[in-house]
Amino acid sequence: MDIKSYLINISRPFARCLARALDYSFFYAFFILPLFFTSLLDDDIMHLVCVVLIPLLWIPFETLLLAFLGTTPGKAIFGIHIRDSQQKKLSLAASLKRSVMIWLRGLGANLPFLNLLLIVKNFKRLNTPEATSWDKSHKIFFYYKKRTYFRTLLGSLLMALFALFFVAEYEVREVITSSHQAFFSSKNFNKIGWKSYVDPQGAYSLAFPSTPEISETKIAIPKSRDSLPFRTIHYLNKEKEIEYNLTHTILPDNWLKWNSALLLRGALKVVASHMAGQAKILKKHTERYKGYPAVDFVLQKKNSKLCAGRLILIGNILYKIEVTYPQHLQEELQDEIHGFLETFQPS
Secondary structure (H helix, E strand, O other): OOOHHEEEOOHHHHHHHHHHHHHHHHHHHHHHHHHHHHOOOOOHHHHHHHHHHHHHHHHHHHHHHHOOOOOOOHHHHEEEEOOOOOOOOHHHHHHHHHHHHHHHHHOOOHHHOOHHHHHHHHHHHHHHOOOOOHHHOOOHHHHHHEHHHHHHHHHHHHHHHHHHHHHHHHHHHHHOOOOOOOOOOOOOOOOOEEEEEEEEOOOOEEEEOOOOHHHHEEEEOOOOOEEEEEEEEEEEEEEOOEEEEEEEOOHHHHOOOOOOOHHHHHHHHHHHHHHHOOOOEEEEEEEEEEOEEEEEEEEEOHHHHHEEEEEEOOOOOEEEEEEEHHHHHOOHHHHHHHHHOOOOEOE
């Protein structure tokens, strides 16, 4: 690095902030998101926790990059390098201390609201000749390459692309992690002897292996005092421990403003979280059933049983049709599960 071609300790607050934002974006895109896209992690709360922890998890990477390269990917794009008072790269210890101090003093451990207050405060300081406390205490100097249109355009374009991607990330992740092929198939299903159940209001009909029972229940709405009333029509084969269910509820009007596919996938997560001990979503496939938006699913329950079914949204009514069964019967029941789901006939 030719020191003579660099500007020392000038005020470029936007470049420094955007460089750090790019570093966090690169780290999130290449190290955090793959865990969710591969379904190694699939929980909204865990996703939020990971986002909050990005600055902390970035510390080891930043420490090594500054100690061995004197810059980071984001800083390099904006032409920023860091050196000590001897114009040498930072030692591992100095680099680590600086990164930790930024996480604590600069971001407040990235705790919501506190981080925003500290970012505004420190941005104002970056806009003056005065160094930040973590740079002043270690006698750290910033070296800047002369500003060019290419570097500015590249950095701004990358930030814009990351911003657009992160806005649409949830939808993209749901599409990628969903199965691209239907996983219920039927070749030889025979429903002779099955009992047809017709809704008293004439809204639908469905066939069960035997006469079903009817019950009423409620499911709490996450982050709300309200609950959804569910009407369940079910039949239990006690000998084989197979349970057939049809559950439906009327959704609140404010839920219906969401895209139907997004609403159904959100509903599936609520269904999984309210099963005894919670359940893991093994498969999901967005489709349309008789012209209505639907999502097929397979869940793994804590008691080792599987639950395969379909969520269907018809107007403001959400239908959940499912079969719960022991895992060792999975292959044997494929035709029957598909046949049961297909007997659902909306009016």
